[in-house]
Amino acid sequence: MKIGIVGTGTMGTGIAQVAARAGHQVFLYDARPEVGQKALAHIAQALQKEIEKGRMIATEADALMQRIAWIDALEKMRPCNWVIEAIVEDLVAKKAVFTALEEIVSTDCILATNTSSLSVSAIAASCRRPERVLGIHFFNPVPVMQLVELIPAVQTAADLIDPIKEELLRWNKIPVIAKDTPGFIVNRIARPYYTEALRMLDEGIADCATIDLAMTSLGGFRMGPFLLMDFIGHDVNFRVTEGLYQSCYQEPRYRPSFSQKRLFEAGYWGKKTGRGFYDYSKNLPVASADQTLLQQIFKRILLMLINEAADAQYWKIASPEDLDLAMTKGMNFPKGLLQWADEWGIEACVRGLDELYSHYHEERYRCSMGLRKKVRN
Ligand SMILES: NC(=O)c1ccc[n+]([C@@H]2O[C@H](COP(=O)([O-])OP(=O)(O)OC[C@H]3O[C@@H](n4cnc5c(N)ncnc54)[C@H](O)[C@@H]3O)[C@@H](O)[C@H]2O)c1
Structure with a gap:
């Protein structure tokens, strides 16, 4: 197949690499021609590392590079099967x-957007043939992250998705299908990992290091929420939360934190600026070893995550299987959240959320009907 990529920044470059690796001919286009050379150099460098690690041989890398062509005008996308x-x-x-x-x-070329936060249906509406438009949402870094969210717009032809899913499996990706709603699956369901950690920090329940330790030591998460936010960057993470909050009509579960907003405004964007919640010129602070506190933190964040996943299932954002797959493959969570809920016991989850709700009397802590319904089933 011939695959066109428009926009060869971080994501476009990664997508080009995986498409070419799957054997396709790739056409790269960017509004800034100087970015093209950078993209090609970046891919060559990534392949060199693959060769050094013994995952590829030099002739394969050469052949892969031969399949990628830089084009200086959008018109040259004409032969593409997908863009x-x-x-x-x-x-x-x-x-x-x-x-x-x-x-x-x-007319039969498939047009896909890699948008993280915009409505795919709104993008499709710009086309005369919107039935061949969909969202194909890759994760960063594209060559490493296996998850891809497929998002049919309301206009997308029903028979378009399955062949795309099959093709992406050949790209060594794990495709899941998400409804065209804000944040799709991962950016929505992972939100409490950040927002509830921030809420506990703002309430003075624990400091960043203690909350991070609770999630890594008791939950088996690879990175605690504060270290992860610092790693992602507050410029990105804060904006995603704020965007989700606004596009979900001020849903209180997604309300951003002023602590994070101030870091964003101060230019303390995390690891890349040397300072975020942590100061990277110093040793990281020591966490509290109070086991009761650690348990309380872990339980509260996990309950909010489980509630979010059950809510997404209730509103048919994705199938239960895809919801769990998305969190393990897109966020590297140690377990799917619906599976975790079953293991913990649904009644215990509902009880935990009801306790939080009766403590705070805030909408934010309402137990999703999706979770309550599971008790009845
Ligand atoms: N970075 C991530 O972690 C991530 C993850 C998933 C999805 N996304 C989404 O992928 C898209 C790209 O993100 P990115 O991080 O790669 O951005 P980026 O800023 O690294 O790259 C964007 C590129 O698009 C080019 N561009 C801008 N307007 C253009 C136009 N009209 N025509 C052609 N080229 C144009 C720019 O010159 C730039 O090279 C966004 O929609 C983003 O939301 C990003």
Whole structure:
């Protein structure tokens, strides 16, 4: 197949690498021509590392590079079977690209957006043939992260998804299907990992290091929430939370924290700026070893995560299998949240949430009907 990539920044470059690795011919286009050389150099460097690790041989890497071509005009996307857009996260800019592409490619070419937060249906509406438009949401770094969320727009043809799913399996990806709703699966369901940790910090229940320790030592999460937020960057993580909060009509579960907003405003964006919740010029602070406190923190964050997953199941954001797969493959969670709920016992989860709700009397802590319903089943 011939795959076109529009926008060759972080994501476009990664998508190009995996598409070429799967044997496809790839056309790269970016509004800034200087980015093209950078993208090719970046892929060559990534392949060199693969060779050094013994995962690829030099002739394979050469052949892969031969399959990637830089093009200096969108018109040269004409022979493509798929075009994946990975430009700046801006609805007006994305719509303009889709409208222009439609005039160039054949009528059966699939047009995909890698948007993280925009409505795929709104992007598809810019096309005369919106039935061939969908979201294909890759995760960063694309060559490493196996999860891909497939998001049919309301206009997408029903028979489009299965062949794309099959093709992505050949790219060594794990595709899941998500409804076109804010945050799709991962960016929505993972939210309490950050927001509930921030809430406990803001309430003075524990410090960052203690909350991080609770999640890594008791939950088996690879990184605690504060270290993870610092790693992602507060410029990105804060904006995602704020975007989700606004697009879900101020859903209290997603309300951003002023502590994180101030870090964002101060330019303390985390590891990449040397300072975020932690100061990376110093040793990380020591956590409390109070086991009761650690248990309380772990239980509260996990309950909120489970509630979020059950709520997504209730609102048919994805199938239960895909919800769990998305969290293990897209967030590296040690276990799927619905599986965790079953292991903990649904009644215990409902009881834990009801206790939080009766303590705070806040909508944020309401137990999802999705969880309550599981008790009755
Ligand atoms: N970075 C992530 O972790 C991540 C993860 C998943 C999805 N996404 C989504 O992927 C998309 C790209 O993100 P990124 O992080 O790769 O951004 P980026 O800033 O690294 O790259 C965007 C590229 O698009 C180019 N561009 C901008 N407008 C263009 C236009 N009209 N035509 C052609 N090229 C244009 C820019 O020159 C730039 O090279 C966004 O929609 C983002 O939300 C990002």
